[in-house]
Amino acid sequence: MKVALDAMGGDHAPAVNIGGAKEALQLYPAIEKIFLVGDQAALEAECAKQGLSLSDPRVQIVHAPETIGMAEPGAKTVRRKKQSSINVAMDLVKAGEAHAFVSAGNTGAAVASATIKLRLIEGVDRAGIASGLPNEFGVCHLLDAGANPEAKPEHLLVYAIMGSAFAQYALGVKQPKVGLMSNGEEDEKGTTFTKETFALLKQFADSGKAPFEFVGNVEGHDLFETQLDVVLCDGFTGNVVLKSCEATAKAMFKWLKAELTASPIRMLGAKISKGAFMALKERASAESYGGSPLLGVNGVVIIAHGGSTAVAVRNAIRVGMETYEHKVNPHIQETLAKVALT
Template identity: 65%
Template sequence: AVRKKKNSSMSVSVDLVKTGDADAVVSAGNTGAAVAAATIKLRLLDGVERAGIVTQLPNEFGVCNVTDTGANPDAKPRHLVGYAVMASILARSVYGKPMPKVGVMSNGSEDEKGTDFTKGTFCLLKHLEERGALPFKFVGNVEGHDLFEHEIDVALTDGFTGNVLLKTCEATAKAFGKWLKEELQANPLRMMGAACASGAFRAMKARLSADSVGGSPLLGVRGVTIIAHGSSTPVAIRNALRVSMEMVQQGVNPFIEEEMARLGTIPEVSEVYPK
Protein backbone atom coordinates (compact mmCIF):
# COMPACT_ATOMS: atom_id res chain seq x y z
CA ALA A 1 0.00 0.00 0.00
CA VAL A 2 2.84 2.40 0.83
CA ARG A 3 4.74 1.63 -2.37
CA LYS A 4 1.83 1.55 -4.81
CA LYS A 5 -0.53 4.21 -3.41
CA LYS A 6 1.75 7.21 -3.16
CA ASN A 7 -1.16 9.65 -3.68
CA SER A 8 -3.42 8.14 -1.02
CA SER A 9 -4.45 10.47 1.78
CA MET A 10 -2.47 8.40 4.27
CA SER A 11 0.77 8.57 2.27
CA VAL A 12 0.36 12.26 1.51
CA SER A 13 -0.35 13.07 5.17
CA VAL A 14 2.71 11.19 6.38
CA ASP A 15 4.83 12.92 3.71
CA LEU A 16 3.66 16.30 5.05
CA VAL A 17 4.93 15.33 8.50
CA LYS A 18 8.19 14.09 7.00
CA THR A 19 8.83 17.40 5.23
CA GLY A 20 7.90 19.43 8.31
CA ASP A 21 4.78 20.96 6.76
CA ALA A 22 2.69 19.22 9.43
CA ASP A 23 3.47 18.16 12.99
CA ALA A 24 1.10 15.20 13.23
CA VAL A 25 -1.02 12.82 11.20
CA VAL A 26 -4.39 11.37 12.28
CA SER A 27 -5.57 8.35 10.28
CA ALA A 28 -8.78 6.31 10.49
CA GLY A 29 -7.57 4.02 7.72
CA ASN A 30 -6.04 0.56 7.81
CA THR A 31 -3.94 0.13 10.96
CA GLY A 32 -1.24 -1.96 9.30
CA ALA A 33 -0.87 0.55 6.48
CA ALA A 34 -0.67 3.44 8.94
CA VAL A 35 2.04 1.69 10.96
CA ALA A 36 3.97 0.80 7.80
CA ALA A 37 3.71 4.30 6.31
CA ALA A 38 4.80 6.02 9.52
CA THR A 39 7.65 3.57 10.20
CA ILE A 40 9.01 3.52 6.63
CA LYS A 41 8.62 7.21 5.80
CA LEU A 42 9.20 8.88 9.17
CA ARG A 43 11.68 6.38 10.61
CA LEU A 44 12.15 5.53 14.26
CA LEU A 45 13.29 7.90 16.97
CA ASP A 46 16.87 7.59 18.17
CA GLY A 47 17.19 4.69 20.60
CA VAL A 48 13.83 3.11 19.65
CA GLU A 49 13.96 -0.40 18.19
CA ARG A 50 10.23 -0.99 17.62
CA ALA A 51 7.26 1.38 17.44
CA GLY A 52 4.23 0.51 19.55
CA ILE A 53 0.55 1.45 19.57
CA VAL A 54 -0.78 2.74 22.90
CA THR A 55 -4.49 2.45 23.64
CA GLN A 56 -6.21 4.06 26.63
CA LEU A 57 -8.68 2.01 28.70
CA PRO A 58 -10.78 3.81 31.35
CA ASN A 59 -10.18 2.77 34.96
CA GLU A 60 -10.87 3.98 38.49
CA PHE A 61 -7.97 6.45 38.36
CA GLY A 62 -8.29 7.88 34.83
CA VAL A 63 -6.89 5.70 32.06
CA CYS A 64 -4.58 2.72 31.70
CA ASN A 65 -2.26 2.94 28.68
CA VAL A 66 -2.03 -0.54 27.16
CA THR A 67 0.87 -1.14 24.77
CA ASP A 68 1.40 -2.67 22.30
CA THR A 69 -2.09 -3.14 20.83
CA GLY A 70 -1.21 -4.17 17.30
CA ALA A 71 1.98 -2.76 15.79
CA ASN A 72 4.38 -5.60 16.68
CA PRO A 73 2.78 -9.03 17.31
CA ASP A 74 6.13 -10.85 17.61
CA ALA A 75 7.79 -8.69 20.23
CA LYS A 76 10.81 -9.48 22.37
CA PRO A 77 11.19 -8.60 26.06
CA ARG A 78 13.56 -5.72 25.30
CA HIS A 79 10.94 -4.24 22.94
CA LEU A 80 8.50 -4.09 25.87
CA VAL A 81 11.08 -2.20 27.91
CA GLY A 82 11.10 0.41 25.14
CA TYR A 83 7.30 0.47 25.13
CA ALA A 84 7.35 1.02 28.89
CA VAL A 85 9.60 4.06 28.58
CA MET A 86 7.57 5.58 25.73
CA ALA A 87 4.14 4.95 27.26
CA SER A 88 5.25 6.24 30.67
CA ILE A 89 6.33 9.51 29.02
CA LEU A 90 2.91 9.75 27.37
CA ALA A 91 1.24 9.13 30.74
CA ARG A 92 3.41 11.77 32.37
CA SER A 93 3.18 14.44 29.65
CA VAL A 94 -0.42 14.09 28.43
CA TYR A 95 -2.25 12.41 31.32
CA GLY A 96 -0.54 14.19 34.22
CA LYS A 97 1.08 11.22 35.99
CA PRO A 98 4.39 12.46 37.46
CA MET A 99 5.60 8.92 38.29
CA PRO A 100 3.61 6.45 36.16
CA LYS A 101 3.02 2.94 37.49
CA VAL A 102 3.97 0.28 34.94
CA GLY A 103 3.13 -3.43 35.01
CA VAL A 104 3.59 -6.49 32.80
CA MET A 105 0.41 -8.26 31.67
CA SER A 106 0.48 -11.84 32.98
CA ASN A 107 -1.77 -14.61 34.28
CA GLY A 108 -0.99 -13.80 37.89
CA SER A 109 0.56 -11.06 40.00
CA GLU A 110 3.25 -13.31 41.52
CA ASP A 111 6.78 -12.71 40.21
CA GLU A 112 7.17 -16.28 38.93
CA LYS A 113 3.92 -16.32 36.90
CA GLY A 114 3.73 -16.06 33.12
CA THR A 115 5.35 -17.37 29.95
CA ASP A 116 9.05 -17.22 29.09
CA PHE A 117 8.27 -13.99 27.24
CA THR A 118 6.56 -12.22 30.16
CA LYS A 119 9.09 -13.59 32.65
CA GLY A 120 11.89 -12.24 30.47
CA THR A 121 10.25 -8.82 30.35
CA PHE A 122 9.80 -8.88 34.13
CA CYS A 123 13.47 -9.78 34.64
CA LEU A 124 14.74 -7.01 32.37
CA LEU A 125 12.59 -4.37 34.06
CA LYS A 126 13.61 -5.63 37.51
CA HIS A 127 17.27 -5.49 36.51
CA LEU A 128 16.93 -1.92 35.20
CA GLU A 129 14.94 -0.91 38.28
CA GLU A 130 17.73 -2.14 40.56
CA ARG A 131 20.16 0.00 38.54
CA GLY A 132 17.91 3.03 39.01
CA ALA A 133 17.55 3.41 35.24
CA LEU A 134 13.76 3.48 34.92
CA PRO A 135 11.82 6.78 34.58
CA PHE A 136 8.73 5.17 36.14
CA LYS A 137 7.63 2.93 39.01
CA PHE A 138 7.68 -0.75 38.10
CA VAL A 139 4.89 -2.61 39.94
CA GLY A 140 5.58 -6.12 38.61
CA ASN A 141 3.02 -8.42 37.02
CA VAL A 142 -0.58 -7.32 36.62
CA GLU A 143 -3.72 -9.23 35.63
CA GLY A 144 -6.61 -8.25 33.38
CA HIS A 145 -8.81 -7.00 36.21
CA ASP A 146 -6.00 -4.76 37.47
CA LEU A 147 -6.30 -2.62 34.35
CA PHE A 148 -9.72 -1.40 35.51
CA GLU A 149 -9.61 -1.72 39.30
CA HIS A 150 -6.16 -0.49 40.30
CA GLU A 151 -3.93 2.48 39.58
CA ILE A 152 -1.98 1.03 36.67
CA ASP A 153 -0.89 3.77 34.28
CA VAL A 154 0.85 1.50 31.73
CA ALA A 155 0.26 -2.19 31.00
CA LEU A 156 2.83 -3.96 28.82
CA THR A 157 2.12 -6.77 26.37
CA ASP A 158 2.94 -7.91 22.86
CA GLY A 159 0.93 -6.62 19.88
CA PHE A 160 -0.93 -9.90 19.39
CA THR A 161 -2.21 -10.19 22.97
CA GLY A 162 -2.83 -6.47 23.23
CA ASN A 163 -4.94 -6.40 20.07
CA VAL A 164 -7.03 -9.37 21.26
CA LEU A 165 -7.48 -7.67 24.65
CA LEU A 166 -8.54 -4.39 23.04
CA LYS A 167 -11.10 -5.94 20.69
CA THR A 168 -12.49 -8.12 23.48
CA CYS A 169 -13.03 -5.04 25.67
CA GLU A 170 -14.69 -3.17 22.80
CA ALA A 171 -17.04 -6.07 22.05
CA THR A 172 -17.87 -6.57 25.75
CA ALA A 173 -18.80 -2.90 26.17
CA LYS A 174 -21.04 -2.97 23.08
CA ALA A 175 -22.71 -6.23 24.12
CA PHE A 176 -23.32 -4.96 27.67
CA GLY A 177 -24.90 -1.75 26.34
CA LYS A 178 -27.15 -3.71 23.97
CA TRP A 179 -28.28 -6.17 26.65
CA LEU A 180 -28.91 -3.39 29.17
CA LYS A 181 -31.05 -1.48 26.67
CA GLU A 182 -33.09 -4.61 25.90
CA GLU A 183 -33.74 -5.28 29.58
CA LEU A 184 -34.68 -1.67 30.35
CA GLN A 185 -37.21 -1.69 27.51
CA ALA A 186 -38.74 -5.01 28.57
CA ASN A 187 -41.72 -3.42 30.37
CA PRO A 188 -43.15 0.06 31.17
CA LEU A 189 -41.98 0.01 34.79
CA ARG A 190 -38.36 -0.52 33.80
CA MET A 191 -38.67 2.17 31.14
CA MET A 192 -39.85 4.64 33.78
CA GLY A 193 -36.89 3.76 35.96
CA ALA A 194 -34.53 4.15 33.02
CA ALA A 195 -35.96 7.59 32.30
CA CYS A 196 -35.24 8.66 35.88
CA ALA A 197 -31.64 7.41 35.59
CA SER A 198 -31.04 8.75 32.08
CA GLY A 199 -28.40 11.20 33.31
CA ALA A 200 -26.38 8.40 34.91
CA PHE A 201 -26.64 6.33 31.74
CA ARG A 202 -25.36 9.22 29.61
CA ALA A 203 -22.45 9.80 31.99
CA MET A 204 -21.54 6.12 31.93
CA LYS A 205 -21.72 6.01 28.13
CA ALA A 206 -19.40 9.00 27.88
CA ARG A 207 -16.97 7.42 30.35
CA LEU A 208 -16.82 4.15 28.42
CA SER A 209 -16.85 5.65 24.93
CA ALA A 210 -13.64 5.44 22.91
CA ASP A 211 -14.68 8.78 21.36
CA SER A 212 -13.33 10.60 24.43
CA VAL A 213 -9.81 9.46 23.54
CA GLY A 214 -10.21 9.59 19.78
CA GLY A 215 -7.34 7.38 18.70
CA SER A 216 -4.25 5.45 19.70
CA PRO A 217 -0.80 7.06 19.42
CA LEU A 218 1.89 5.16 17.54
CA LEU A 219 4.90 5.88 19.73
CA GLY A 220 8.47 5.60 18.55
CA VAL A 221 8.30 7.26 15.13
CA ARG A 222 9.42 10.75 14.18
CA GLY A 223 6.46 13.10 14.12
CA VAL A 224 3.19 12.33 15.88
CA THR A 225 0.94 9.60 14.48
CA ILE A 226 -2.54 8.88 15.83
CA ILE A 227 -4.41 5.78 14.62
CA ALA A 228 -8.19 6.19 14.93
CA HIS A 229 -10.88 3.55 14.54
CA GLY A 230 -12.34 3.06 11.07
CA SER A 231 -15.82 3.83 12.42
CA SER A 232 -14.74 6.98 14.28
CA THR A 233 -17.38 9.63 14.89
CA PRO A 234 -16.73 13.35 14.38
CA VAL A 235 -16.24 13.63 18.16
CA ALA A 236 -13.61 10.89 18.06
CA ILE A 237 -11.69 12.63 15.25
CA ARG A 238 -11.85 15.92 17.15
CA ASN A 239 -10.36 14.28 20.24
CA ALA A 240 -7.72 12.48 18.17
CA LEU A 241 -6.65 15.87 16.82
CA ARG A 242 -6.62 17.23 20.38
CA VAL A 243 -4.37 14.39 21.62
CA SER A 244 -2.00 14.89 18.69
CA MET A 245 -1.79 18.60 19.52
CA GLU A 246 -1.06 17.84 23.18
CA MET A 247 1.68 15.39 22.23
CA VAL A 248 3.34 18.02 20.04
CA GLN A 249 2.99 20.78 22.63
CA GLN A 250 4.28 18.62 25.49
CA GLY A 251 7.29 17.45 23.48
CA VAL A 252 6.60 13.73 23.88
CA ASN A 253 9.05 12.65 21.17
CA PRO A 254 12.02 14.70 22.45
CA PHE A 255 11.40 13.28 25.94
CA ILE A 256 11.36 9.75 24.49
CA GLU A 257 14.72 10.27 22.78
CA GLU A 258 16.15 11.78 25.97
CA GLU A 259 15.03 8.88 28.17
CA MET A 260 16.07 6.22 25.64
CA ALA A 261 19.53 7.79 25.43
CA ARG A 262 19.78 7.79 29.23
CA LEU A 263 18.65 4.16 29.36
CA GLY A 264 21.25 3.10 26.77
CA THR A 265 21.28 -0.24 24.96
CA ILE A 266 18.59 -2.55 26.32
CA PRO A 267 20.14 -5.97 26.92
CA GLU A 268 18.80 -9.38 25.95
CA VAL A 269 17.37 -11.46 28.77
CA SER A 270 20.21 -13.99 28.40
CA GLU A 271 22.74 -11.22 29.03
CA VAL A 272 21.15 -10.32 32.34
CA TYR A 273 20.02 -13.73 33.57
CA PRO A 274 22.07 -16.42 31.77
CA LYS A 275 20.65 -19.94 32.01
Protein backbone atom coordinates in the same frame (compact mmCIF):
# COMPACT_ATOMS: atom_id res chain seq x y z
CA MET B 1 0.30 23.69 15.59
CA LYS B 2 -0.74 22.05 12.35
CA VAL B 3 -2.47 18.69 11.89
CA ALA B 4 -2.49 16.37 8.86
CA LEU B 5 -5.78 14.48 8.97
CA ASP B 6 -6.34 11.40 6.84
CA ALA B 7 -9.82 12.47 5.83
CA MET B 8 -10.56 9.20 4.00
CA GLY B 9 -9.70 6.75 6.78
CA GLY B 10 -12.23 4.81 8.85
CA ASP B 11 -15.57 3.12 8.51
CA HIS B 12 -17.52 6.37 8.30
CA ALA B 13 -15.16 8.54 6.22
CA PRO B 14 -15.19 11.26 5.16
CA ALA B 15 -18.25 12.39 7.17
CA VAL B 16 -16.87 11.83 10.69
CA ASN B 17 -13.41 13.07 9.69
CA ILE B 18 -14.77 16.39 8.44
CA GLY B 19 -17.11 16.57 11.44
CA GLY B 20 -14.22 15.89 13.82
CA ALA B 21 -12.02 18.49 12.12
CA LYS B 22 -14.79 21.07 12.38
CA GLU B 23 -15.25 20.40 16.11
CA ALA B 24 -11.50 20.52 16.73
CA LEU B 25 -11.19 23.88 14.98
CA GLN B 26 -13.98 25.27 17.14
CA LEU B 27 -12.66 23.85 20.42
CA TYR B 28 -8.89 24.09 20.14
CA PRO B 29 -7.58 27.57 19.32
CA ALA B 30 -4.00 26.21 19.45
CA ILE B 31 -4.64 24.54 16.11
CA GLU B 32 -3.39 26.81 13.36
CA LYS B 33 -4.33 24.53 10.53
CA ILE B 34 -5.87 21.18 9.68
CA PHE B 35 -4.86 19.65 6.36
CA LEU B 36 -7.76 17.52 5.14
CA VAL B 37 -6.02 14.86 3.10
CA GLY B 38 -8.00 12.85 0.57
CA ASP B 39 -10.04 13.01 -2.58
CA GLN B 40 -10.47 16.71 -3.37
CA ALA B 41 -13.97 16.46 -4.86
CA ALA B 42 -15.29 14.20 -2.12
CA LEU B 43 -13.87 16.42 0.60
CA GLU B 44 -15.16 19.63 -0.97
CA ALA B 45 -18.63 18.12 -1.13
CA GLU B 46 -18.47 16.92 2.49
CA CYS B 47 -17.18 20.29 3.75
CA ALA B 48 -20.01 22.05 1.93
CA LYS B 49 -22.51 19.62 3.41
CA GLN B 50 -21.26 20.15 6.95
CA GLY B 51 -20.74 23.90 6.57
CA LEU B 52 -16.97 23.82 6.98
CA SER B 53 -15.81 26.83 4.99
CA LEU B 54 -12.80 26.27 2.78
CA SER B 55 -12.07 29.99 2.80
CA ASP B 56 -11.12 29.56 6.49
CA PRO B 57 -7.30 29.88 6.50
CA ARG B 58 -7.20 27.12 9.17
CA VAL B 59 -8.56 24.56 6.71
CA GLN B 60 -6.79 23.23 3.63
CA ILE B 61 -7.63 20.27 1.45
CA VAL B 62 -4.60 18.36 0.19
CA HIS B 63 -5.55 16.09 -2.67
CA ALA B 64 -4.68 12.39 -2.43
CA PRO B 65 -6.13 10.34 -5.30
CA GLU B 66 -5.90 6.94 -3.55
CA THR B 67 -7.48 5.46 -0.44
CA ILE B 68 -6.38 2.37 1.48
CA GLY B 69 -9.35 0.21 2.46
CA MET B 70 -9.82 -1.03 6.02
CA ALA B 71 -9.38 -4.68 5.04
CA GLU B 72 -6.38 -4.28 2.70
CA PRO B 73 -3.05 -5.65 3.93
CA GLY B 74 -1.54 -2.51 5.45
CA ALA B 75 2.20 -2.73 4.91
CA LYS B 76 1.91 -4.00 1.32
CA THR B 77 -0.72 -1.50 0.26
CA VAL B 78 1.23 1.45 1.65
CA ARG B 79 4.07 0.58 -0.71
CA ARG B 80 1.72 0.16 -3.67
CA LYS B 81 -0.63 3.12 -3.16
CA LYS B 82 1.97 5.85 -2.91
CA GLN B 83 -0.66 8.57 -3.37
CA SER B 84 -3.01 7.26 -0.70
CA SER B 85 -4.37 9.71 1.87
CA ILE B 86 -2.30 8.00 4.59
CA ASN B 87 0.96 8.43 2.66
CA VAL B 88 0.22 11.98 1.56
CA ALA B 89 -0.72 13.01 5.10
CA MET B 90 2.41 11.35 6.47
CA ASP B 91 4.51 13.23 3.90
CA LEU B 92 3.21 16.51 5.34
CA VAL B 93 4.56 15.49 8.75
CA LYS B 94 7.82 14.31 7.23
CA ALA B 95 8.25 17.64 5.43
CA GLY B 96 7.57 19.54 8.67
CA GLU B 97 4.45 21.16 7.22
CA ALA B 98 2.28 19.40 9.80
CA HIS B 99 3.14 18.57 13.42
CA ALA B 100 0.83 15.61 13.88
CA PHE B 101 -0.71 12.88 11.72
CA VAL B 102 -4.18 11.63 12.63
CA SER B 103 -5.99 8.68 10.99
CA ALA B 104 -8.98 6.46 11.71
CA GLY B 105 -7.99 4.34 8.72
CA ASN B 106 -6.16 1.07 8.22
CA THR B 107 -3.92 0.69 11.30
CA GLY B 108 -1.34 -1.54 9.61
CA ALA B 109 -1.01 0.97 6.78
CA ALA B 110 -0.60 3.92 9.14
CA VAL B 111 2.06 2.07 11.16
CA ALA B 112 3.94 1.03 8.01
CA SER B 113 3.75 4.48 6.43
CA ALA B 114 4.94 6.14 9.67
CA THR B 115 7.82 3.71 10.05
CA ILE B 116 8.92 4.06 6.41
CA LYS B 117 8.55 7.83 6.10
CA LEU B 118 9.29 9.18 9.57
CA ARG B 119 11.73 6.43 10.64
CA LEU B 120 12.17 5.18 14.15
CA ILE B 121 13.61 7.20 17.01
CA GLU B 122 17.22 6.25 17.77
CA GLY B 123 17.17 3.31 20.21
CA VAL B 124 13.73 2.11 19.10
CA ASP B 125 13.48 -1.17 17.20
CA ARG B 126 9.70 -1.30 16.84
CA ALA B 127 7.00 1.31 17.23
CA GLY B 128 4.08 0.52 19.54
CA ILE B 129 0.50 1.74 19.84
CA ALA B 130 -0.56 3.06 23.26
CA SER B 131 -4.33 2.64 23.62
CA GLY B 132 -6.06 4.29 26.54
CA LEU B 133 -8.60 2.50 28.70
CA PRO B 134 -10.57 4.39 31.34
CA ASN B 135 -9.93 3.30 34.90
CA GLU B 136 -10.73 4.38 38.43
CA PHE B 137 -7.78 6.77 38.50
CA GLY B 138 -7.77 8.17 34.99
CA VAL B 139 -6.51 6.40 31.91
CA CYS B 140 -4.33 3.31 31.68
CA HIS B 141 -2.50 2.80 28.38
CA LEU B 142 -2.18 -0.65 26.91
CA LEU B 143 1.10 -0.77 24.98
CA ASP B 144 1.41 -2.31 22.41
CA ALA B 145 -2.17 -2.53 21.16
CA GLY B 146 -1.32 -4.06 17.80
CA ALA B 147 1.63 -2.59 15.91
CA ASN B 148 4.07 -5.35 16.85
CA PRO B 149 2.27 -8.70 17.28
CA GLU B 150 5.42 -10.75 17.90
CA ALA B 151 7.30 -8.42 20.19
CA LYS B 152 10.57 -9.28 21.90
CA PRO B 153 11.35 -8.53 25.55
CA GLU B 154 13.65 -5.64 24.55
CA HIS B 155 10.79 -4.04 22.62
CA LEU B 156 8.66 -4.03 25.75
CA LEU B 157 11.45 -2.41 27.76
CA VAL B 158 11.53 0.44 25.24
CA TYR B 159 7.72 0.57 25.32
CA ALA B 160 7.92 1.01 29.10
CA ILE B 161 10.18 4.03 28.63
CA MET B 162 8.05 5.50 25.84
CA GLY B 163 4.73 4.83 27.53
CA SER B 164 5.86 6.38 30.78
CA ALA B 165 7.17 9.43 28.87
CA PHE B 166 3.72 9.78 27.32
CA ALA B 167 2.04 9.44 30.72
CA GLN B 168 4.46 11.87 32.32
CA TYR B 169 4.54 14.62 29.71
CA ALA B 170 1.23 14.37 27.85
CA LEU B 171 -0.86 13.41 30.87
CA GLY B 172 1.09 14.94 33.74
CA VAL B 173 1.71 11.78 35.78
CA LYS B 174 4.73 12.35 38.04
CA GLN B 175 6.02 8.80 38.50
CA PRO B 176 4.23 6.55 36.02
CA LYS B 177 3.38 3.02 37.16
CA VAL B 178 4.10 0.31 34.62
CA GLY B 179 2.78 -3.26 34.77
CA LEU B 180 3.34 -6.31 32.62
CA MET B 181 0.23 -8.13 31.38
CA SER B 182 0.33 -11.75 32.51
CA ASN B 183 -1.90 -14.66 33.41
CA GLY B 184 -1.47 -14.07 37.14
CA GLU B 185 0.00 -11.47 39.46
CA GLU B 186 2.67 -13.64 41.04
CA ASP B 187 6.20 -12.96 39.76
CA GLU B 188 6.61 -16.49 38.43
CA LYS B 189 3.44 -16.42 36.30
CA GLY B 190 3.57 -16.10 32.55
CA THR B 191 5.08 -17.49 29.39
CA THR B 192 8.75 -17.71 28.42
CA PHE B 193 8.28 -14.34 26.72
CA THR B 194 6.67 -12.56 29.67
CA LYS B 195 9.14 -14.07 32.14
CA GLU B 196 12.09 -12.81 30.11
CA THR B 197 10.42 -9.43 29.81
CA PHE B 198 9.74 -9.38 33.57
CA ALA B 199 13.42 -10.04 34.32
CA LEU B 200 14.53 -7.32 31.91
CA LEU B 201 12.13 -4.76 33.37
CA LYS B 202 13.04 -5.65 36.93
CA GLN B 203 16.75 -5.39 36.21
CA PHE B 204 16.23 -1.98 34.59
CA ALA B 205 14.01 -0.76 37.43
CA ASP B 206 16.53 -2.00 40.00
CA SER B 207 19.33 -0.14 38.20
CA GLY B 208 17.72 3.13 39.28
CA LYS B 209 17.69 4.45 35.69
CA ALA B 210 14.02 3.78 35.02
CA PRO B 211 11.81 6.85 34.69
CA PHE B 212 8.89 4.75 35.97
CA GLU B 213 7.87 2.41 38.76
CA PHE B 214 7.68 -1.23 37.65
CA VAL B 215 4.83 -2.84 39.59
CA GLY B 216 5.34 -6.37 38.19
CA ASN B 217 2.82 -8.70 36.61
CA VAL B 218 -0.77 -7.53 36.31
CA GLU B 219 -4.00 -9.17 35.14
CA GLY B 220 -7.08 -8.12 33.21
CA HIS B 221 -8.86 -6.66 36.22
CA ASP B 222 -5.94 -4.35 36.95
CA LEU B 223 -6.76 -2.45 33.77
CA PHE B 224 -9.76 -0.89 35.50
CA GLU B 225 -9.20 -1.22 39.24
CA THR B 226 -5.52 -0.60 39.83
CA GLN B 227 -3.61 2.64 39.64
CA LEU B 228 -1.56 1.91 36.54
CA ASP B 229 -0.44 4.19 33.74
CA VAL B 230 0.99 1.67 31.31
CA VAL B 231 0.30 -2.04 30.85
CA LEU B 232 2.86 -3.69 28.62
CA CYS B 233 2.19 -6.59 26.30
CA ASP B 234 2.99 -7.86 22.83
CA GLY B 235 0.83 -6.41 20.07
CA PHE B 236 -1.15 -9.62 19.57
CA THR B 237 -2.21 -9.79 23.21
CA GLY B 238 -2.86 -6.05 23.35
CA ASN B 239 -5.02 -6.11 20.25
CA VAL B 240 -7.03 -9.07 21.45
CA VAL B 241 -7.48 -7.58 24.94
CA LEU B 242 -8.49 -4.17 23.63
CA LYS B 243 -11.07 -5.62 21.26
CA SER B 244 -12.38 -7.99 23.95
CA CYS B 245 -12.84 -5.12 26.41
CA GLU B 246 -14.59 -3.00 23.77
CA ALA B 247 -16.78 -5.95 22.81
CA THR B 248 -17.75 -6.61 26.42
CA ALA B 249 -18.70 -2.97 26.97
CA LYS B 250 -20.69 -2.96 23.73
CA ALA B 251 -22.51 -6.18 24.64
CA MET B 252 -23.31 -4.82 28.10
CA PHE B 253 -24.85 -1.67 26.61
CA LYS B 254 -26.85 -3.73 24.16
CA TRP B 255 -28.17 -6.07 26.86
CA LEU B 256 -28.85 -3.18 29.22
CA LYS B 257 -30.92 -1.50 26.50
CA ALA B 258 -32.77 -4.73 25.79
CA GLU B 259 -33.59 -5.19 29.47
CA LEU B 260 -34.61 -1.55 29.98
CA THR B 261 -37.02 -1.69 27.05
CA ALA B 262 -38.48 -5.09 27.97
CA SER B 263 -41.50 -3.62 29.76
CA PRO B 264 -43.31 -0.25 30.00
CA ILE B 265 -42.43 0.09 33.67
CA ARG B 266 -38.74 -0.48 33.02
CA MET B 267 -38.89 2.03 30.18
CA LEU B 268 -40.38 4.59 32.53
CA GLY B 269 -37.60 4.06 35.06
CA ALA B 270 -34.98 4.27 32.33
CA LYS B 271 -36.42 7.55 31.10
CA ILE B 272 -36.21 9.04 34.58
CA SER B 273 -32.61 7.98 35.08
CA LYS B 274 -31.55 8.65 31.48
CA GLY B 275 -28.69 10.92 32.54
CA ALA B 276 -26.97 7.98 34.21
CA PHE B 277 -26.83 5.95 31.00
CA MET B 278 -25.51 8.87 29.01
CA ALA B 279 -22.81 9.50 31.61
CA LEU B 280 -21.88 5.81 31.60
CA LYS B 281 -21.62 5.83 27.82
CA GLU B 282 -19.39 8.90 27.95
CA ARG B 283 -17.18 7.25 30.55
CA ALA B 284 -16.94 3.79 28.99
CA SER B 285 -16.78 4.81 25.36
CA ALA B 286 -13.58 4.63 23.32
CA GLU B 287 -14.87 7.81 21.70
CA SER B 288 -13.88 9.91 24.70
CA TYR B 289 -10.26 8.83 24.37
CA GLY B 290 -10.35 8.90 20.65
CA GLY B 291 -6.79 8.38 19.58
CA SER B 292 -3.83 6.18 20.38
CA PRO B 293 -0.33 7.53 19.87
CA LEU B 294 2.03 5.37 17.83
CA LEU B 295 5.13 5.72 20.00
CA GLY B 296 8.63 5.27 18.63
CA VAL B 297 8.49 7.08 15.29
CA ASN B 298 10.06 10.47 14.59
CA GLY B 299 6.83 12.41 14.56
CA VAL B 300 3.44 12.56 16.23
CA VAL B 301 1.20 9.84 14.80
CA ILE B 302 -2.26 9.26 16.26
CA ILE B 303 -4.31 6.23 15.35
CA ALA B 304 -8.04 6.37 15.93
CA HIS B 305 -10.55 3.53 15.96
CA GLY B 306 -11.89 2.47 12.56
CA GLY B 307 -15.40 2.95 13.89
CA SER B 308 -14.65 6.50 15.08
CA THR B 309 -17.41 9.09 15.30
CA ALA B 310 -16.79 12.80 14.77
CA VAL B 311 -16.23 13.15 18.53
CA ALA B 312 -13.62 10.39 18.41
CA VAL B 313 -11.82 12.06 15.49
CA ARG B 314 -11.89 15.37 17.35
CA ASN B 315 -10.43 13.70 20.43
CA ALA B 316 -7.76 12.02 18.33
CA ILE B 317 -6.78 15.46 17.04
CA ARG B 318 -6.63 16.64 20.67
CA VAL B 319 -4.32 13.76 21.61
CA GLY B 320 -2.09 14.70 18.67
CA MET B 321 -2.03 18.29 19.87
CA GLU B 322 -1.14 17.27 23.45
CA THR B 323 1.53 14.85 22.32
CA TYR B 324 3.14 17.54 20.18
CA GLU B 325 2.78 20.45 22.59
CA HIS B 326 4.11 18.55 25.58
CA LYS B 327 7.12 17.40 23.57
CA VAL B 328 6.59 13.68 24.17
CA ASN B 329 8.94 12.66 21.37
CA PRO B 330 11.84 14.94 22.38
CA HIS B 331 11.48 13.55 25.93
CA ILE B 332 11.53 9.97 24.62
CA GLN B 333 14.66 10.75 22.58
CA GLU B 334 16.34 12.33 25.56
CA THR B 335 15.50 9.46 27.92
CA LEU B 336 16.59 6.78 25.46
CA ALA B 337 19.88 8.61 24.86
CA LYS B 338 20.42 8.88 28.62
CA VAL B 339 19.74 5.26 29.52
CA ALA B 340 21.64 4.04 26.43
CA LEU B 341 20.07 0.57 26.40
CA THR B 342 21.78 -0.56 23.25
